Amino acid sequence: MLNRAKKLEHVHSDIRGPLYTESQRMIKEGISVLRLNTGNPATFGFKMPDSVRNALLNNADKAVGYCDLKGMPEARRAICEYHKSKGIQDITPDDIYIGNGVSELVSMALTALLNDGDEILIPSPSYSLWTNSAYIAGGKPVFYTCDEQSDWFPDIDDMRSKITSRTRAVVIINPNNPTGAVYPKEVLEQIIDLAREHDLIIFSDEIYDRLLMDGVEHISTASLAPDRLVITMNGLSKSHVICGFRCGWMVISGAKGKADDYLEGIFQMAAMRLCSNALTQLVIPAALDDFASTKAMVSPGGRLYEQREATMRELEKIEGISCVKNKAAFYVFPKLDVKKFNITDDKKFAFDLLHEKHIFIVPGSGFDFPTPDHFRIVMLPEPEELAKAVADIGDFLKDYRQ
Ligand SMILES: Cc1ncc(COP(=O)(O)O)c(C=O)c1O
Known part of the structure; x- marks a missing residue:
């Protein structure tokens, strides 16, 4: 048995780890997975300036x-x-x-x-x-x-x-x-x-x-x-x-x-x-x-701004989720009401969401967050697609309990 070096023992990535491997398997099977896991704008049609x-x-x-x-x-x-x-x-x-x-x-x-x-x-x-x-x-x-x-x-x-x-x-x-x-x-x-x-x-x-x-x-x-x-x-x-x-x-x-x-x-x-x-x-x-190309994305009417607005609007509608609005970048880190959903394992939550709604989010533990009640959304798809994805998360949570 050839083992990896000990120094890799604690190294972890939920952005490109087991959830990623599972999403790749699903994609190979022909399932369309919405990848809200990486901050890679080009995959959502952003073009170089x-x-x-x-x-x-x-x-x-x-x-x-x-x-x-x-x-x-x-x-x-x-x-x-x-x-x-x-x-x-x-x-x-x-x-x-x-x-x-x-x-x-x-x-x-x-x-x-x-x-x-x-x-x-x-x-x-x-x-x-x-x-x-x-x-x-x-x-x-x-x-x-x-x-x-x-x-x-x-x-x-x-x-x-x-x-x-x-x-x-x-x-x-x-x-x-x-x-x-x-x-x-x-x-x-x-x-x-x-x-x-x-x-x-x-x-x-x-x-x-x-x-x-x-x-x-x-x-x-x-x-x-x-x-x-x-x-x-x-x-x-x-x-x-x-x-x-x-x-x-x-x-x-x-x-x-x-x-x-x-x-x-x-x-x-x-x-x-x-x-x-x-x-x-x-x-x-x-x-x-070139400040202009970045400014255009984050100003009202620009993609990053409107994507955030669409995400926040839909998140607010979900009972059992609260979320601090981001002031920069293209991520939010919403909180789940653990009592309501009885979530004890955030990786399981992410796997369940991936399997049921084909949405790939990263659980809070992937960011070394100590409690299993958060996840990250990458807000890079177009506003309508994001709004639909967040509505789907709401739908998934309606009767989700661990
Ligand atoms: C906070 C932070 N630092 C660094 C990086 C990696 O940047 P780079 O593409 O320059 O390696 C990222 C990528 O998501 C990031 O979020």
Whole structure:
């Protein structure tokens, strides 16, 4: 028997795990499954912006060789300007690494940081990339609560109570996946204060920073913490709906002086993979200048906005479901009334819904949420299709009991 490595023991993905395998089996049998599991806009007809297409087609010849291991200079200059415009101080293109999506960079940054047993504070609920990368790096994810009663903002007292002598870093996902919450300045400042007090590195995953609705403002954590080592992650997968390009970056700011050795570790990791996909780096300057295509999606009349409205309208009609409206991104994380439905196993709930209504949602446990009463909806299909799907969920719940 050939066993997988022990370090994969706790790695989990309900977005692409057993539910995914079952949905694939059903699709092969000819069943049409509505996949509300991944945040992959292209699968629902979102097209790449012209800015991106033109930059790619006009420059492709420049991407034939390996490029600088940190990324193409022009692309890093554009990224640097973008983050300076968001208030991150004292950065140069040298503080930027471009990667094959944020996914690769998270893994690089945590592998370079964590020794076996080192702890890292991660939000619950949260997108599992951070948790899984921490496990593989030998670290121990410790979850802090994001409080549904307070618009899903991090509970600072809970975060404080989870800090030990082994805690190395805190992860902030803002805007958040799966809650769609956007954190105000006061919340970020309290987290930064804790990081100061306990000498923690801050990782701030801001990949949804442009997908804002209802006039909310996004504040970059690093802009408030020039004295702390902050690693900000961002990319084009979501704002420019080009997940398949695998284009992300990280910006290292703040107290770099004290982190020479760690930063060399990151350099080693980046050097090992030679460079990130060069073709996709060609589009970064044009994409970062193109605010209009993203704005059009999140403004009233735009797809992401109307899809959210349609989803919320239908969710409100379901007895036994409550839901905090997201302010960014394209996810909501509704709550089920456990007493009413007697739900004890959220994976079973997801399997039952998949089998009965052919709708694939991800259960809350897939986001390291501790109770079995939540699930995530990806709001990417057109408004009518989403409205129908949510109505179907309501219909399914009418007599669902575990
Ligand atoms: C919070 C968050 N970070 C990172 C990623 C991955 O981004 P990328 O496509 O750049 O690897 C996702 C994808 O859904 C995400 O939700």
